[in-house]
Structure formats: C-alpha cells, structure tokens
Amino acid sequence: MSRPERRTVRDVRRGNQAMLLRALYFGGPASRNDLCEATGLSSATVSTMTGELLGDTVLVEAGHVDSDGGRPRVLLRVNPGYGYVVGVDVGETQVRVELFDLGMTERARALYAVHSARHDPGLVARHILEGIDTVIAEGGVSPGQVLGVGVGVPGIVEPGPDALVRAKTFGWEAVPLGTLLRAGTPLPLYVDNGAKTMGQAELWFGAGRGTSDTVVMLIGSRVGGTIVTDGGIYRGAGHAAGEIGHLKIVTGGRPCKCGGRGCLEAYVGAEAILDRAGVVADSAEEEAALARLLAAGSPVLDETVELLGVGLSNLIHLFNPERIVIGGWAGLMLGESRLVEIRAATAANTLLQPYRTASIMLGRLGPDAVAMGAATLVIEQFLRDARFPTSVGTMS
Amino acid sequence: MSRPERRTVRDVRRGNQAMLLRALYFGGPASRNDLCEATGLSSATVSTMTGELLGDTVLVEAGHVDSDGGRPRVLLRVNPGYGYVVGVDVGETQVRVELFDLGMTERARALYAVHSARHDPGLVARHILEGIDTVIAEGGVSPGQVLGVGVGVPGIVEPGPDALVRAKTFGWEAVPLGTLLRAGTPLPLYVDNGAKTMGQAELWFGAGRGTSDTVVMLIGSRVGGTIVTDGGIYRGAGHAAGEIGHLKIVTGGRPCKCGGRGCLEAYVGAEAILDRAGVVADSAEEEAALARLLAAGSPVLDETVELLGVGLSNLIHLFNPERIVIGGWAGLMLGESRLVEIRAATAANTLLQPYRTASIMLGRLGPDAVAMGAATLVIEQFLRDARFPTSVGTMS
DNA sequence: TGATCATCTTTCGCACCTTGATTTAACATG
DNA sequence: CATGTTAAATCAAGGTGCGAAAGATGATCA
Numbered sequence: 061m062s063r064p065e066r067r068t069v070r071d072v073r074r075g076n077q078a079m080l081l082r083a084l085y086f087g088g089p090a091s092r093n094d095l096c097e098a099t100g101l102s103s104a105t106v107s108t109m110t111g112e113l114l115g116d117t118v119l120v121e122a123g124h125v126d127s128d129g130g131r132p133r134v135l136l137r138v139n140p141g142y143g144y145v146v147g148v149d150v151g152e153t154q155v156r157v158e159l160f161d162l163g164m165t166e167r168a169r170a171l172y173a174v175h176s177a178r179h180d181p182g183l184v185a186r187h188i189l190e191g192i193d194t195v196i197a198e199g200g201v202s203p204g205q206v207l208g209v210g211v212g213v214p215g216i217v218e219p220g221p222d223a224l225v226r227a228k229t230f231g232w233e234a235v236p237l238g239t240l241l242r243a244g245t246p247l248p249l250y251v252d253n254g255a256k257t258m259g260q261a262e263l264w265f266g267a268g269r270g271t272s273d274t275v276v277m278l279i280g281s282r283v284g285g286t287i288v289t290d291g292g293i294y295r296g297a298g299h300a301a302g303e304i305g306h307l308k309i310v311t312g313g314r315p316c317k318c319g320g321r322g323c324l325e326a327y328v329g330a331e332a333i334l335d336r337a338g339v340v341a342d343s344a345e346e347e348a349a350l351a352r353l354l355a356a357g358s359p360v361l362d363e364t365v366e367l368l369g370v371g372l373s374n375l376i377h378l379f380n381p382e383r384i385v386i387g388g389w390a391g392l393m394l395g396e397s398r399l400v401e402i403r404a405a406t407a408a409n410t411l412l413q414p415y416r417t418a419s420i421m422l423g424r425l426g427p428d429a430v431a432m433g434a435a436t437l438v439i440e441q442f443l444r445d446a447r448f449p450t451s452v453g454t455m456s
Numbered sequence: 457m458s459r460p461e462r463r464t465v466r467d468v469r470r471g472n473q474a475m476l477l478r479a480l481y482f483g484g485p486a487s488r489n490d491l492c493e494a495t496g497l498s499s500a501t502v503s504t505m506t507g508e509l510l511g512d513t514v515l516v517e518a519g520h521v522d523s524d525g526g527r528p529r530v531l532l533r534v535n536p537g538y539g540y541v542v543g544v545d546v547g548e549t550q551v552r553v554e555l556f557d558l559g560m561t562e563r564a565r566a567l568y569a570v571h572s573a574r575h576d577p578g579l580v581a582r583h584i585l586e587g588i589d590t591v592i593a594e595g596g597v598s599p600g601q602v603l604g605v606g607v608g609v610p611g612i613v614e615p616g617p618d619a620l621v622r623a624k625t626f627g628w629e630a631v632p633l634g635t636l637l638r639a640g641t642p643l644p645l646y647v648d649n650g651a652k653t654m655g656q657a658e659l660w661f662g663a664g665r666g667t668s669d670t671v672v673m674l675i676g677s678r679v680g681g682t683i684v685t686d687g688g689i690y691r692g693a694g695h696a697a698g699e700i701g702h703l704k705i706v707t708g709g710r711p712c713k714c715g716g717r718g719c720l721e722a723y724v725g726a727e728a729i730l731d732r733a734g735v736v737a738d739s740a741e742e743e744a745a746l747a748r749l750l751a752a753g754s755p756v757l758d759e760t761v762e763l764l765g766v767g768l769s770n771l772i773h774l775f776n777p778e779r780i781v782i783g784g785w786a787g788l789m790l791g792e793s794r795l796v797e798i799r800a801a802t803a804a805n806t807l808l809q810p811y812r813t814a815s816i817m818l819g820r821l822g823p824d825a826v827a828m829g830a831a832t833l834v835i836e837q838f839l840r841d842a843r844f845p846t847s848v849g850t851m852s
Numbered sequence: 853t854g855a856t857c858a859t860c861t862t863t864c865g866c867a868c869c870t871t872g873a874t875t876t877a878a879c880a881t882g
Numbered sequence: 883c884a885t886g887t888t889a890a891a892t893c894a895a896g897g898t899g900c901g902a903a904a905g906a907t908g909a910t911c912a
Contacts, residue, residue: 064471064474064475064478065496066472066475066495066496066497066870067467067468067471067472067869067870068468068869068870068871068897069465069468069868069869069870069896069897069898069899070870070897070898071463071468072463072464072465072467072468072869072897072898072899073897073898073899075460075463076462076463076898076899078460079459079460079462082460091860091861092860092861093859093860093861099462100461100462101462101899101900102899102900102901103860103861103862103900104861104862104863104864104899104900104901104902105898105899105900106861107861107862107863108862108863108898108899111862126908126909127858127859127860127908127909128858128859128909129857129858129859129908129909129910130857130858130859130860130907130908130909131858131859131860131861131906131907131908132859132860132907132908133859133860133861134860134861216807216809216810218809226809272693273692273693287774289685289690289692294685294775295776296669296685296775296776296777296810296813297668297669297776297777297778297813297814298776298778298809298810298813299776300776300807300809300810300813301773301774301775301776301810302774302776303773303774303776303807303810304773304774306773306807307770307773307774308705308766308769308770308805309704309705309707310706310707311705311706311762311763311766318807320769320804320805320806320807321805322766366707367707370704370707370718373704373716374703374704374770375774377699377700377702377703378683378697378698378699378700378703378771378774378775379690379692379697379774380691380692380693380694380695380696380697380698380699381692381693382693382694408716409704409716409717410716411612411696411699411702411714411716413612413614413622413694413696414612414692414694414696414697414699417692417693417694417696418693462899463898463899464868464869464898464899464900465867465868465869465870465897465898465899466867466868466869466899468868468869468870468898469868469869469870472869472870487889487890488889488890489888489889489890497870497871498870498871498872499871499872499889499890499891500870500871500872500873500890500891500892500893501869501870501871502890503890503891503892504870504891504892506890507891522879522880523879523880523887523888523889524880524887524888525879525880525881525886525887525888526878526879526880526886526887526888526889527877527878527879527887527888527889527890528878528879528888528889529888529889529890530889530890
C-alpha cells in the first residue's frame with residue numbers, strides 16, 4: 061500500500077509555492093492577481109510568496125499591463141537566468157549534451173560521435189562529463205548556476221543512486237551510469253530512459269501540453285514511449301513501465317530484438333517496416349528509404365497502419381488517455397501521410413467511449429528532443445522547491 | 457497538466473489524520489507509540505489526534521500490552537461499529553446487497569434474482585433500493601449510521617453525479633444509475649465497474665495486500681480487471697481505463713462481444729475457452745464444464761495458458777507492477793492447476809527485469825467479492841476524513 | 853488642479869497546525 | 883515504599899494561509 065508522507069505546515073508552503081511556480085512557468089507572465097485565480101490562493105499569500113521569490117531572483121518582473129482606470133498590474137515570470145540545466149542524449153551514434161536556461165532556451169551544445177558497434181560505458185561517461193564542462197564554459201555560466209544534469213539513455217534504468225542501466229542495444233547489462241558520472245561531477249543527476257525524457261518534452265512543450273493522462277508513442281528505428289498518468293511519467297514499481305515497443309500484438313509473430321515474438325516494435329519500427337518490405341538499408345539510409353516507401357505505397361504500410369491501430373487500441377483500453385501523441389522520426393513520417401488511416405484502424409479496434417476521449421495527434425518536437433526532455437527532469441525538481449539543491453539530490 | 461490543489465494548514469491535519477486512520481485500519485490494533493513510528497508524526501500530534509478520534513468514537517481501545525517495567529501501552533483500533541457501509545453487486549443473474557461494518561464483517565445480505573435476458577434499469581434500481589432498506593433493517597442499524605453505498609456494475613461508468621453506465625451485456629447505453637438511485641436514497645453513492653471494485657477488494661484484503669503497483673486480472677465467463685498505481689485504482693481520463701478483457705492479443709482473431717477481434721476475453725474467458733474446445737454449456741453449467749475440461753486436459757487449454765501469458769506480458773511491459781493477481785472463478789480454476797505454466801508463458805514473452813519484479817499469484821477472495829469491493833469505495837472515502845459525509849458526496 | 857473612482861497589492865491580526873521539551877501517569881522491582 | 887522505566891498528555895514556540903482593511907497607482911472628471 062502506498063504510504064503517504066507525514067505533513068507539516070512547511071509542506072503546505074512548499075506545495076503551494078511549487079504550484080505557484082508551475083502556474084507561472086507554464087502559464088507565462090502573469091500578475092499577482094492572475095496567480096490568485098490560477099492557484100486558488102488568497103492575495104495575501106500570493107503577495108508574500110512572490111515577494112520572497114522576487115527577492116531570491118527566482119522571479120522577475122515582466123512589464124505592466126494597464127487596467128481601465130485602476131492600478132496597472134505588474135506581470136511576473138520565472139527568471140530564465142536564475143539557473144541552468146544540462147540535458148544529455150545518449151544515442152546510438154552520438155552523445156549529445158546541451159545547456160538550457162530555465163526558459164528552455166538552448167545556450168550551448170556539444171556532440172560526441174560514438175561508434176554504434178561498441179558503446180563503452182566508460183567512454184560514454186567521459187563524453188558526458190566533458191560535454192558538461194564544455195557547455196558550461198561555452199554557455200558562459202558558472203558551474204554554481206547549474207541546477208543539475210538530466211540524462212536520457214536507451215533501455216531500462218533502475219531506480220537508485222547507481223542508476224543501473226540495462227540497454228540491450230548497447231550491450232549494457234547493468235551499467236552504473238550514475239556512479240560513473242557522480243565520480244566526475246558534483247551536480248545532481250537524473251537518469252532516465254530516453255523515450256521517457258522525450259515523452260516528457262512532448263508533454264511539457266509539444267503535442268501533450270496541457271494534458272495529464274497521455275500516451276506518447278515514439279517510433280524511430282525502434283519503438284518506445286512514455287505513459288503519463290496524473291500529470292507525471294508513470295514508471296511502475298521498477299522504473300520499467302511503458303515499454304510500449306514490446307507490447308505483443310501478434311502471437312507467435314516476427315521475432316524481436318528483445319528475444320520475444322510479435323512485439324509492436326517488430327512491425328511498426330522503421331527497421332521492421334523496411335525489413336518486411338524487403339528493402340535493404342543501413343541505419344544511415346533508413347530515413348530516405350522509408351520516405352521512398354511511403355511515396356510509392358506498399359501493402360506492408362497498410363498492414364503497419366493496421367497493427368499500429370491495434371497497439372494504440374491496447375493503450376487506450378488500458379490507460380483511457382485524453383491524448384495520444386505519435387512521435388519519433390518514423391512516427392512523424394508515417395503519421396503525416398496516414399494519420400487518418402491510423403485513427404480509423406484504432407477506432408475499428410477500440411470501444412467507442414474510450415476512443416472518443418483520446419485525441420490522436422502527431423508530436424511537435426523533432427527527434428532531438430531527448431536531451432531537452434532530460435533537462436526537464438531537472439526543471440521538474442526545481443519547480444518543486446525553487447532552490448539550488450543543497451545535498452547531491454539524485455534519482456533515476 | 458494536472459492541477460494540484462491549494463493547501464492550507466487544515467489540509468495538513470486532514471491528511472495526517474487520514475494517514476493515521478489508514479495505518480490503524482490496515483495495521484491492526486496499535487499503541488499510540490506504534491502510530492508515531494508508522495506515521496512519522498510526533499507523539500504530541502498522535503496524542504491529540506487519537507484523543508479527538510476516541511472522543512468521536514471513531515477509535516476505541518483494544519486492550520493493553522504490558523511492557524517490561526513501564527506503563528503498559530494502550531492499543532487502539534478503528535471502531536467497527538462506528539459506521540456501516542453497503543456494497544452492491546449488480547451481476548448478470550442477481551442483484552446482491554450486503555451490509556458491512558467498518559471492519560468489513562458482513563452484517564446482513566439481500567439477494568434479488570434478475571433474468572439475464574433483460575436488465576431493466578428501473579427494476580435493478582428498485583432492487584438496489586429495496587435491498588438497502590432490507591439490509592439496514594436486518595442488520596439492526598439505524599440509517600444514520602450508514603456511511604454510504606458502493607455499487608459495482610458491469611461495463612464502463614462515466615464519472616459525474618449521474619454515474620452514466622454503459623454495459624453492453626445488459627444493453628445499457630447510458631443508464632444514469634446514480635440519478636435513479638439518488639431519487640430513492642439520501643445516502644452517498646459510489647458507482648464503479650464491478651471488476652474494479654473486486655480488484656480493490658483483492659488489493660485491500662486479498663492477494664494484493666500491501667502492494668501499491670498491482671494488476672488484478674479477473675477471469676470469469678468474461679474478463680475484466682483492475683490496475684492499481686500508487687496504491688489506488690487507476691481510472692484514466694474517462695473512468696474507462698483497465699479494460700483488460702479487450703486487450704488485443706491476436707490480430708484479426710476471434711470475434712469478441714465488444715465488436716472487435718482478437719480480444720483477450722475472446723480466448724481466456726470461460727465462455728471462450730469452452731467455445732473453442734467445442735463444449736456446449738449454458739451459463740449455469742459453465743463452471744462444471746470447465747472443471748471437466750481441466751481434468752481431462754485439452755490443447756485448447758495449453759493455448760489458453762500461452763495467450764494468457766501474452767496478455768500478462770503486455771500488462772507487465774506497460775505497468776511494471778510488483779504483483780499480478782489472477783482472480784475470478786475461472787481464473788482461480790485455471791490458476792490452481794496451471795499456475796506454473798502461466799508463469800512460464802509469461803516469462804517467455806517478457807523482458808527479464810520487469811518480469812522479476814512482478815510476482816504472479818492467485819486471488820484469495822471468491823467471486824462474491826464484488827459487493828465487498830464496492831463497499832470499500834465508501835470506506836476509502838471514510839478513511840480520508842473520518843466523518844459522516846454532510847452533503848451528499850458522490851463520485852462514480 | 854484636485855477630488856473621486858477603479859483596481860491591484862500589501863499589511864496585520866487571527867485561527868490552526870506540528871513539534872520538542874517537559875510533565876504526568878501507570879506499571880515492575882527490590 | 884522508593885526507584886526505575888515506559889507511555890501518554892501538556893505547553894510554549896515557530897510556521898502557515900486567510901479575511902479584512904489599508905495602501906498604492908493610475909484614469910477620469912469637474
């Protein structure tokens with residue numbers, strides 16, 4: 061049974077402040093009065109709280125708005141320069157490190173090519189650590205201004221300070237990426253699956269904006285996803301939830317890299333689509349090959365759409381989301397030409413009521429959003445307490 | 457985005473009291489000192505809070521425990537007689553109304569046979585209302601002592617005061633069961649899907665006890681289930697989540713009553729199993745027929761186990777639960793003879809790590825637990841605020 | 853120019869919360 | 883009967899949000 065935590069009056073403050081900060085972060089500039097409405101707090105509380113946050117320079121004023129015949133309202137917003145966050149995307153071909161300010165404006169970037177054949181954990185960790193130093197230097201911010209580092213990796217990330225990563229693609233069995241990185245940086249670390257971080261990016265800044273029960277399906281060469289319940293990423297008991305790619309849709313079907321059979325990934329992933337269509341293409345050419353296939357048309361694509369509909373149907377029946385976002389480069393290509401058919405295939409397999417509550421849309425962020433999403437893990441924590449973490453706060 | 461609510465100091469009290477009450481309800485009798493540990497609250501707070509609750513007779517003393525050489529500790533527990541709850545199971549063949557005390561001891565029961573052919577909503581509502589009066593009278597409690605009525609129905613229950621029920625089995629399109637019942641009783645009403653209420657019963661008192669990320673799969677003639685995340689039933693954006701029975705596991709497979717094809721229910725439900733095995737049995741004989749089939753063995757059963765494994769695999773990949781409970785009369789029969797095979801079939805289709813975190817067990821409550829689970833909906837609310845609801849609180 | 857009004861923001865006293873420290877209660881032991 | 887031990891109650895202190903009232907700031911109008 062879930063054990064709710066003891067609460068004291070200070071938690072009230074923390075919670076309300078987080079709510080106010082969230083309203084301001086996502087609701088753009090707003091006056092104190094607007095914040096009263098948005099948060100439900102009294103004007104007295106909003107006043108003292110904003111006063112405090114302005115004093116800490118977490119908030120800054122953002123101009124005035126005249127009112128008809130009264131005192132003009134002062135707009136407030138989160139100070140983008142109050143702190144900075146680093147997002148890392150550990151991909152198959154490169155390690156990508158980006159520095160963002162709190163407004164998620166990119167300030168610097170560092171890329172490190174890695175050979176897809178072998179991903180040495182030590183090498184990857186060194187790339188990340190060097191990247192962190194590089195973007196901090198290039199971005200012209202002091203290390204003390206950095207709130208933390210978010211890292212998106214393939215595979216499953218076990219919770220805990222070690223952040224054990226199991227990524228079959230890389231041949232990583234139980235790589236303690238957290239430990240490796242912590243040895244090289246004192247910054248708070250947040251490690252999570254890359255599909256989940258990208259899903260959070262879509263949730264915060266993309267097609268999932270404003271929703272709280274959402275499924276983000278990412279189709280690239282392979283298939284991953286994020287399940288959002290109650291406004292947050294659902295991770296399950298061991299941080300392995302949301303393995304959408306390995307949803308079984310064809311019993312005893314095509315073998316999948318995971319060792320199983322009939323996985324969604326073995327049908328609707330770009331690699332699988334091309335393979336089924338008999339197209340030979342190495343990973344660099346996949347995108348062009350899929351584009352050609354889409355232009356030419358193929359019964360394989362029809363089947364893909366059908367099976368994607370089955371997969372989405374399963375997600376709808378289990379999660380009853382208000383929105384489904386299809387992203388990833390292959391998902392976007394497929395969706396742009398076949399969204400109507402995808403919706404129809406889903407509807408054909410789904411009970412009417414839950415189908416109606418789920419609006420199926422395409423993602424709005426490119427495949428580079430993994431690093432950005434990883435950075436949002438840090439921001440998520442920041443919005444909870446608006447402080448520079450004192451101890452080396454860590455999760456995974 | 458989920459909008460957390462404003463909090464005041466009173467919410468702190470409410471929350472802490474709820475936590476204390478919960479600890480006492482599920483943790484059996486405990487001393488004030490034990491409660492300090494269990495809740496994390498200071499002894500001062502526990503003392504005042506228990507004092508208040510004792511004064512309201514929500515709690516009662518439950519004996520003493522000698523300590524070696526000191527003041528003996530006084531044990532406290534929730535007073536079972538403080539209030540009573542009614543649970544209703546609207547089934548295919550009968551409407552079942554039960555009265556429980558807070559300790560979930562059954563105090564009275566009323567059954568009403570209904571013809572499975574036609575479930576007139578008005579008739580069902582009249583049965584329920586009459587049942588409520590009957591069990592209250594038979595149980596010898598005054599109506600003022602009843603905290604509320606929980607109702608478990610088939611199909612999807614839309615949230616809202618109307619509690620619109622869509623149950624294809626009954627031919628109910630959008631029956632406003634909440635409205636119908638509220639016209640006949642002032643008691644607070646909680647209407648939900650019967651599989652969900654039964655799942656909650658297993659979670660609270662059965663095989664799911666102590667877990668917080670759990671999937672309960674109920675296999676009877678048909679297939680339903682409950683998904684528990686973070687200690688509570690996950691209902692999704694439109695209260696239609698957890699439709700486990702209509703998970704698609706065979707693309708283009710057997711037609712299902714829902715209108716789709718290849719649903720889990722179309723393979724592992726008792727009706728489907730018998731049908732696939734070529735056994736003709738009406739609903740009264742299903743149980744015996746399935747027992748004979750299990751004793752005799754059949755390739756259909758092997759296939760069933762295999763497909764059940766696929767279904768469970770999907771659930772594990774999506775939810776990463778710490779426990780999976782298989783219940784329902786057919787599920788229990790199947791599980792008792794084939795649990796090992798079911799586990800093996802699941803493992804064969806599942807990634808190792810999430811499979812390991814999920815212990816697959818059989819349910820411990822009989823099929824009659826629907827009404828009990830419905831009653832827990834009321835108790836759940838009671839544990840939140842330990843008061844007799846003043847206004848006609850309602851959800852669905 | 854000064855009075856009035858409309859609107860936004862701050863201030864202040866109050867009620868309520870949890871807590872740590874202290875005191876009181878209730879037993880066993882010798 | 884004095885002493886030690888553990889459990890539970892009490893009390894003052896520090897935090898928190900709220901409602902009411904006051905203050906601030908600009909538009910409007912005589």
